[in-house]
Amino acid sequence: xxxxxxxxxxxxxxxxxxxxxxxxxxxxxxxxxxxxxxxxxxxxxxxxxxxxxxxxxxxxxxxxxxxxxxxxxxxxxxxxxxxxxxxxxxxxxxxxxxxxxxxxxxxxxxxxxxxxxxxxxxxxxxxxxxxxxxxxxxxxxxxxxxxxxxxxxxxxxxxxxxxxxxxxxxxxxxxxxxxxxxxxxxxxxxxxxxxxx
Numbered sequence: 001x002x003x004x005x006x007x008x009x010x011x012x013x014x015x016x017x018x019x020x021x022x023x024x025x026x027x028x029x030x031x032x033x034x035x036x037x038x039x040x041x042x043x044x045x046x047x048x049x050x051x052x053x054x055x056x057x058x059x060x061x062x063x064x065x066x067x068x069x070x071x072x073x074x075x076x077x078x079x080x081x082x083x084x085x086x087x088x089x090x091x092x093x094x095x096x097x098x099x100x101x102x103x104x105x106x107x108x109x110x111x112x113x114x115x116x117x118x119x120x121x122x123x124x125x126x127x128x129x130x131x132x133x134x135x136x137x138x139x140x141x142x143x144x145x146x147x148x149x150x151x152x153x154x155x156x157x158x159x160x161x162x163x164x165x166x167x168x169x170x171x172x173x174x175x176x177x178x179x180x181x182x183x184x185x186x187x188x189x190x191x192x193x194x195x196x197x
Contacts, residue, residue: 007110007119008124017113026041026097042057044057065083067081080152082148082151101132103131104129107127134150
C-alpha cells in the first residue's frame with residue numbers, strides 16, 4: 001500500500017483540488033538530421049506552468065480535458081482520453097506521421113488547501129496512467145479545434161495478439177542466442193516418453 005506524504009494525507013482528508021500532469025513522447029523523423037528523434041510534450045491542467053521532475057508543464061493552450069474509464073463490475077474496455085487544444089495545427093501534422101504506440105504518462109497532483117499551492121515533491125505526485133497511444137484524432141468544432149488522444153485500455157492486453165514468425169530466422173530477429181527453433185525444419189527425430197517412466 002502506498003504511503004503519502006503528510007501534506008498529501010492532510011489534503012486528502014479534507015476538501016481538496018487536484019491537477020493533472022501529462023507527458024507525451026512522439027518519435028518523429030527529422031528531415032534536417034535525417035534520423036528519428038524523440039519530441040516530448042508536457043501539459044498541465046493547472047492554471048499556470050509547473051516545474052516538476054526537471055520538466056516544465058505548460059498550462060496555456062495545452063491540456064483541455066482528461067477522461068479516465070469509468071469503473072464498473074464488468075470487464076471495462078474503455079480507453080483513457082486526453083484532449084488538447086490544437087489551434088496552431090501542430091498536432092494534426094504530428095498525427096499524420098503515425099504516432100500509434102507512442103508512450104503517454106498521466107500524473108495527478110494535489111493542491112494544498114492551507115496555502116492554495118500545488119504539492120510538487122516527488123512523493124506528492126501520483127502516477128495515474130502509463131500506456132500507449134491507441135488512436136489519435138483531430139476534431140474541429142465551431143468553437144475550438146482539439147487533438148484527441150486515446151490511450152490503450154487497461155484491459156487491452158487481454159485481446160492483444162503478438163505474432164511471431166515460427167522459424168529459425170524469425171526467432172533470430174528477437175534473439176540471436178535463442179536456439180529453440182534451430183532444429184524445427186531439419187530431419188531430426190525425438191523420442192518422447194509418455195506416462196510413468
